[in-house]
Amino acid sequence: MDWQALLLTLRLATLTTAILLVVAVPLAALLVLGRSRWLVLVEALTALPLVLPPTVLGFFLLVLLGPRTALGRVIIGVLGHPLAFSFSGLVVGSVIYSLPFAVQPITAGFAAVNPALVDAARLLGAGTPRLVSTVLLPLARRSIVVAAVLSFLHTVGEFGVVLMLGGDIPGATRTLSIVLYDQVESFDYAAAMRTAVALLTMSIVALVAIYATGAGRRMSQGDRRG
Amino acid sequence: MVDCSFDLRRGGFHLRIACRFASEWTVIFGPSGAGKSTLLRMLAGLERGGAARIGVEDKEVADLPAGRRRIGLLTQQAALFPHLSVSANVSYGLHGMTREARSVRVKEMLELVEAKNLADHRISDLSGGEVQRVALARALAPMPRLLLLDEPFSALDGKASNELLMRLQPWLRERNIQVIQATHDATDAFLTNAEVVLLQDGQIVAQGPAFEVLQTERERLTRNLSAAQKSAS
Numbered sequence: 001m002d003w004q005a006l007l008l009t010l011r012l013a014t015l016t017t018a019i020l021l022v023v024a025v026p027l028a029a030l031l032v033l034g035r036s037r038w039l040v041l042v043e044a045l046t047a048l049p050l051v052l053p054p055t056v057l058g059f060f061l062l063v064l065l066g067p068r069t070a071l072g073r074v075i076i077g078v079l080g081h082p083l084a085f086s087f088s089g090l091v092v093g094s095v096i097y098s099l100p101f102a103v104q105p106i107t108a109g110f111a112a113v114n115p116a117l118v119d120a121a122r123l124l125g126a127g128t129p130r131l132v133s134t135v136l137l138p139l140a141r142r143s144i145v146v147a148a149v150l151s152f153l154h155t156v157g158e159f160g161v162v163l164m165l166g167g168d169i170p171g172a173t174r175t176l177s178i179v180l181y182d183q184v185e186s187f188d189y190a191a192a193m194r195t196a197v198a199l200l201t202m203s204i205v206a207l208v209a210i211y212a213t214g215a216g217r218r219m220s221q222g223d224r225r226g
Numbered sequence: 227m228v229d230c231s232f233d234l235r236r237g238g239f240h241l242r243i244a245c246r247f248a249s250e251w252t253v254i255f256g257p258s259g260a261g262k263s264t265l266l267r268m269l270a271g272l273e274r275g276g277a278a279r280i281g282v283e284d285k286e287v288a289d290l291p292a293g294r295r296r297i298g299l300l301t302q303q304a305a306l307f308p309h310l311s312v313s314a315n316v317s318y319g320l321h322g323m324t325r326e327a328r329s330v331r332v333k334e335m336l337e338l339v340e341a342k343n344l345a346d347h348r349i350s351d352l353s354g355g356e357v358q359r360v361a362l363a364r365a366l367a368p369m370p371r372l373l374l375l376d377e378p379f380s381a382l383d384g385k386a387s388n389e390l391l392m393r394l395q396p397w398l399r400e401r402n403i404q405v406i407q408a409t410h411d412a413t414d415a416f417l418t419n420a421e422v423v424l425l426q427d428g429q430i431v432a433q434g435p436a437f438e439v440l441q442t443e444r445e446r447l448t449r450n451l452s453a454a455q456k457s458a459s
Contacts, residue, residue: 116305119272124319124368125293134318138309 001194002179009175012087013155016094017102020151021144023095024102029132031103032110033118050100058164061093065165085167090175093165094155101150109143110136142213149206156202227283228372228404232268234276241265241276241428247406249421250399253436254408256425262408263301265425266374269406270299282372298370300378304361306349312336312360313345319368335363338397339390355382359390366403373398375407384413391417412440 031043049057065083066072076082083089113136121131137144159177166173168182176195183192231244241261254262267273269280271292280288287295306315316332323331336342339359344352352360358379365373379387395418398405407414415422415436422439424432432439 114305116301116303117307119292119299120305120307120364121318122272122292123270123297123299124364125321126318127293135307 001191001198002174002176004171005174005176005179006198008087008171008173009156009177012090012094012175013152015091016098016155017148017152019091019095020098020102021148024099024106024147025132025137025144027103028106028110029128029136031107032136033128033131046103047100049097054097054158054160055164057097058093058161061089061096061161061165065089065092084165085169085173087166087172090162090166090173093161094158097158097161098151098154101154102147105143105147105150106140109140109146112143113139145213146210149210153203153206157199227281228269228406229279229281229284230269231279232265232276234264234268234273234278236264236275239264239428241268243425243428243430245423245430245433247404247421247423249404251395251405251407251418251420252423253415253418253420254406254423254425255410255412255415255440256408257410260425261428262425263376264428266299266376266406266408269372270297270374271295272299295372296368296370297372297374298365298368299374299376300358300362300365301376302378302380304357304378306352306357306361306364308349310349311345312341312347312349312352315349315360316364316367318364321368331367332363335367336360338366338393339363340393355386358382362390362394369401370403373403373405375405375409377409377411388417412436415440 027042027046031039031046062084063069064071065075067076067082072082079088083092117135117139118131121135126134156175157177158175159181162173162175162178163181166175166178168174168178176199180192180195180199183189183195228247229245230247232241234241239259239261241264243261243265254265256262264273268278271287271290278288280286282295282297287297306312307318310318313332313336316335317328320328320331332345333342336345339362341356341359341363344356344360349357349360359382362378379390382390391414405418407418407420409415414420420436422432422434422436423430424439
């Protein structure tokens with residue numbers, strides 16, 4: 001087992017999940033509570049990584065964050081190095097790639113809260129931040145758990161974006177998925193099996209944990225709460 | 227005093243109203259689908275669209291968000307927050323008050339609706355009638371200048387509902403809180419000695435004292451019945 005790659009993968013997934021939750025909660029609140037017709041565009045862009053091949057996304061990010069674009073040059077100016085082929089670049093790529101896995105469960109959870117409760121909170125003077133923190137989040141807490149677990153697992157299993165954007169640098173961008181690919185390429189099937197079983201075990205344990213809390217079933221049934 | 231005008235189209239429904247609610251208790255009376263709930267939701271700021279002008283005590287509130295209009299709304303669906311206790315629900319709308327002041331207000335409100343023994347209860351433990359009493363306490367706690375009631379006491383039996391209304395009226399009068407109540411039950415209008423607004427198909431067809439407006443309505447129905455009998459014979 002490549003412990004360095006395992007730790008790097010867990011660090012990447014944890015950081016990505018934390019950032020995604022911070023980004024996804026206000027985004028989901030905007031999608032559920034907002035009234036602008038332009039929100040359809042936001043919703044479509046958020047879902048784009050679901051249908052876009054990971055290598056295509058990785059390629060665009062590689063170009064966008066590289067020295068050929070203004071954004072890339074600004075980043076190089078600030079950090080002193082390009083985001084591509086660095087751990088920070090992997091985090092940016094993972095956040096974008098796993099965005100729908102965080103936003104969609106939370107949006108579904110918020111949308112399932114009884115609209116009469118939202119009206120009641122509004123009438124009692126709650127602005128959007130208070131409405132989200134005191135009504136939507138507590139009532140959709142299982143959706144938050146689902147979003148966190150799905151984002152974490154999706155980042156752990158990510159391959160295409162990581163390879164395109166991060167390459168295969170030990171200790172910096174080599175995750176377990178890349179290790180598995182390298183092991184298969186070098187015909188080391190015994191090591192590949194151990195890596196694959198480790199990834200599989202992580203996924204099964206996390207999903208069983210979700211369904212044991214009932215959150216998974218509730219999410220798939222789209223129940224109304226409150 | 228509420229001065230308002232609305233012109234709202236929703237599908238085949240057209241709410242077209244221009245009126246003044248000057249009485250301390252106004253009952254909006256009309257059949258289902260007449261537009262009673264839509265009118266109350268527009269006054270509260272929960273429905274928007276069309277042309278709207280709403281003056282409450284000479285202050286234009288149509289552009290204000292619901293939470294800044296100082297209007298309370300109590301509907302058939304009490305919508306208490308299920309994850310909060312009874313007292314946390316009642317204190318939800320209390321802003322800019324010390325903890326002690328909030329606690330005193332919550333106690334006062336729960337006493338008013340005869341639910342002070344429920345303060346620490348979970349919402350899921352309450353009966354339908356208790357839920358509606360607590361929802362009333364929550365709507366009144368911020369001391370709105372206008373209270374909108376949309377058939378809110380359906381889970382209370384007739385006697386309990388009448389007693390609560392009798393208890394509520396002097397309390398509201400003392401605090402100068404105006405009430406507009408939507409109902410299809412004429413008893414509420416007579417019980418509260420309210421001014422009655424008769425709403426049909428999104429338009430006001432009569433407005434005045436209960437005995438007058440509802441008598442007109444009764445006469446109209448009698449006339450229709452007579453006409454129907456004549457054409458049948």
